[in-house]
Amino acid sequence: MAEKSAGKTKVTVDVDGRHLTLSNLPKVLYPEAGFSKGEIIDYYSRIAPVLLPHLADRPLTVKRYPNGVDQHFFFEKNAPRGTPDWVRTITLPVPGSTKNRETIDFVIVEGLPTLVWLANLAALELHVPQWRVPRRARKPRTDLVVFDLDPGPPATIAECCEVAAQLRYVLEADGLTPFPKTSGSKGMQVSAPVEVDDPELTSKYAHSVAKRLEKAMPELVVSRMAKALRPDKIFVDWSQNNPAKTTVAPYSLRAKADPTVSTPLTWDEVATGGHLSFTAGEVLDRVDEYGDLFAGALDDANRVRVRAAMVTDE
Incomplete structure (x- = not known):
């Protein structure tokens, strides 16, 4: 179903049993290529079968470009406000943090719904460490x-x-x-x-x-x-x-x-x-x-x- 909100189109979709509201799908985030937010979500949805294993159990750092690749971006390690309760997060110490944090609540991508949710946030780039934190592991x-x-x-x-x-x-x-x-x-x-x-x-x-x-x-x-x-x-x-x-x-x-x-x-x-x-x-x-x-x-x-x-x- 689609709904209008503040003049912007939002679409509610079912992704593996999770209801997600996607917004501004026609918005072009790669101006020179004419590549839209909707196409970004489509790419991540289609590449998910091979991408997800490389994200599994790894705390995620993203680079978000809400207004496109030629505009301001920001790194995000901490799970953003409004993170759905079904998204896995893990609290880890971050000694020497530039933001004077002792810990960060990292997102861990466990499936397609989390990947689509991140793409809808214009989290274009996904960065991971060379270590994992499996659910039952005591340490990375x-x-x-x-x-x-x-x-x-x-x-x-x-x-x-x-x-x-x-x-x-x-x-x-x-x-x-x-x-x-x-x-x-x-x-x-x-x-x-x-x-x-x-x-x-x-x-x-x-x-x-x-x-x-x-x-x-x-x-x-x-x-x-x-x-x-x-x-x-x-x-x-x-x-x-x-x-x-x-x-x-x-x-x-x-x-x-x-x-x-x-x-x-x-x-x-x-x-x-x-x-x-x-x-x-x-x-x-x-x-x-x-x-x-x-x-x-x-x-x-x-x-x-x-x-x-x-x-x-x-």
Whole structure:
């Protein structure tokens, strides 16, 4: 059913048994592409079967663009006022919060209704940590290590692919199984499923791998964070493994001129390079053809225990 409110159209829909009121569906949030809020909700609804497993049990940080990608946005970690009581939230400590909070009530996406509710809030970008909090867990479980490959202009994603290929070699030599994806922006990420006893260990391990890459490819790779070192190089950002940090989720939209998506890739695509920017419609077609190319990052059969002995710069 549809209803009028303050001159704006609202539509009430049933999503897996939850009644949601969607508003301003024709509103264009990607002006250059003419991509509307309704199309954003449609994309997230259709991509949900492959996206939801990558959000499951992970406290969510979103970037909201209520007036479009060319207007003001804000990060949101705390569950917003009016969050439905059926949306799962979890209260976690946030030491060092910039807003002087001791805890935050994070949203955890457990199904399509929560995903649609977030899309209706213009939560375009979905960011998650490299750890999960299953319902029966006593503490968070680190299950991924991630390497964020950030090109310093004039370097591009083509150079990221060169570094990713070498990174794959290093990780596989350590027994890990890596999976690549675009960031949906200018760079890419490579993730691998892991187990650790110490949640700080993945950051130490990733830092050591970044330094090994810098040693092997000094003309192309930098592992240090100083921006002055980055022009024409690929910064291998290992710091995203800090438990307090997040990385854009696979299949999340990005707030660019076009509705680009953080897109899982094949290693053949990485080796070939070329056009590696995909929009929402293209990603839906890719999933129809390939399925979830990032599914292996959640597969326990691929999970390797990272030990302190693996932290080496050699």
